[in-house]
Amino acid sequence: MSEDENDRPRKSWLVPVPDQSERQRGGPGSIVDRQSADHRALDELMRAYDDEPDPDARGRIVAELGERALRHAFAEEVVLFPAYRKHFPDAGDELTAHIEGDHQQVNDLLHALQRADPRAPGYDAQVREAFAVIRHDAHDEEDDLLPRLQQVADDAELQAIGAAWEAARTASPTRPHPKVSRRPPWNALAALGLAASDRVKDAVDAVAPVGTGRRTVVVGLLAGALGAAAMTATEKAEQAVTGRTGSFMPAHTLQALLGRDVHDSTPVVWVMHYGQGAAVGVLRAVMAQRGLRGAAAWPVFTGVRLAVDQTLENGTGVGAPPWTWSRPDLVVDVVHKAVYALVTGLVADRSLPRR
Ligand SMILES: [Fe+2]
Numbered sequence: 128m129s130e131d132e133n134d135r136p137r138k139s140w141l142v143p144v145p146d147q148s149e150r151q152r153g154g155p156g157s158i159v160d161r162q163s164a165d166h167r168a169l170d171e172l173m174r175a176y177d178d179e180p181d182p183d184a185r186g187r188i189v190a191e192l193g194e195r196a197l198r199h200a201f202a203e204e205v206v207l208f209p210a211y212r213k214h215f216p217d218a219g220d221e222l223t224a225h226i227e228g229d230h231q232q233v234n235d236l237l238h239a240l241q242r243a244d245p246r247a248p249g250y251d252a253q254v255r256e257a258f259a260v261i262r263h264d265a266h267d268e269e270d271d272l273l274p275r276l277q278q279v280a281d282d283a284e285l286q287a288i289g290a291a292w293e294a295a296r297t298a299s300p301t302r303p304h305p306k307v308s309r310r311p312p313w314n315a316l317a318a319l320g321l322a323a324s325d326r327v328k329d330a331v332d333a334v335a336p337v338g339t340g341r342r343t344v345v346v347g348l349l350a351g352a353l354g355a356a357a358m359t360a361t362e363k364a365e366q367a368v369t370g371r372t373g374s375f376m377p378a379h380t381l382q383a384l385l386g387r388d389v390h391d392s393t394p395v396v397w398v399m400h401y402g403q404g405a406a407v408g409v410l411r412a413v414m415a416q417r418g419l420r421g422a423a424a425w426p427v428f429t430g431v432r433l434a435v436d437q438t439l440e441n442g443t444g445v446g447a448p449p450w451t452w453s454r455p456d457l458v459v460d461v462v463h464k465a466v467y468a469l470v471t472g473l474v475a476d477r478s479l480p481r482r
């Protein structure tokens with residue numbers, strides 16, 4: 128943001144939102160009223176950060192503030208700004224593009240802060256930079272955009288925009304996405320998938336906070352299940368080409384482990400396939416935590432997976448040792464386990480910070 132933009136001249140005939148009564152704002156629930164309330168809530172969180180000496184508590188405030196600011200901005204980009212541009216097709220584009228630029232900056236800064244340690248040097252400076260942009264953004268809206276909109280939209284329209292803005296805020300992604308367009312329809316389309324994946328990540332964070340042992344286990348289970356899904360996809364593709372039929376070995380192994388009669392069962396194959404994939408994924412998460420990550424970890428973890436399979440299959444007596452297999456069967460098995468190891472490793476490394 129340049130000094131010139133900070134000093135943008137205010138139009139004297141516009142009444143800034145903070146100087147308006149609730150009635151002038153279009154009543155409770157209007158877009159002006161909702162924006163004003165949310166800007167105040169953001170301001171309170173910024174002041175709470177200033178008053179908080181503990182770095183961990185500061186980090187939690189930044190996380191809460193970041194989610195609120197991003198949902199607020201997303202709903203503006205998909206509801207408020209298009210409504211404004213409809214009334215001001217020419218001048219509206221310049222002002223909303225300027226505010227979208229601020230939103231982009233907030234996304235960039237919060238993305239960098241997302242994985243940052245609140246004790247790290249430079250953390251506080253970056254937080255304050257984000258605060259300055261958020262405050263500037265609120266001023267542009269309360270002193271300029273919203274009062275202009277009020278001059279052309281009646282209370283009923285301000286109420287309708289307010290309701291649509293609130294609905295978009297509820298359905299919004301919850302995390303920063305700097306690479307996503309700030310304009311419809313692309314941001315709205317991207318939000319369909321991002322809102323769901325953000326909520327999965329939020330749920331994982333809630334049950335298994337970053338830095339805890341539980342986090343390692345939960346990330347390992349999820350990473351392993353995704354690795355098993357990738358392995359299934361490549362197995363199906365390979366079987367379509369080679370004509371090889373699926374194996375009941377996983378079901379036989381699980382049945383033998385549980386002391387049951389060994390028989391062909393597709394549901395038991397899936398339980399063992401994903402259960403074993405998820406469980407072995409925890410080993411890969413531990414490797415990531417201990418610093419064995421990336422390309423170096425791939426062959427090691429492929430070997431771990433092959434060793435676990437052979438130990439279970441041969442230990443229970445349901446499988447033949449690998450040296451009795453045909454060469455093509457051996458190659459196919461190693462390739463599929465390598466796919467599992469690759470995907471599990473990528474997810475685990477991405478989800479667990481380096482110690
Ligand atoms: Fe905004």
Ligand SMILES: [Fe+2]
Binds near residue numbers: 166203264265268
């Ligand atoms: Fe706003």
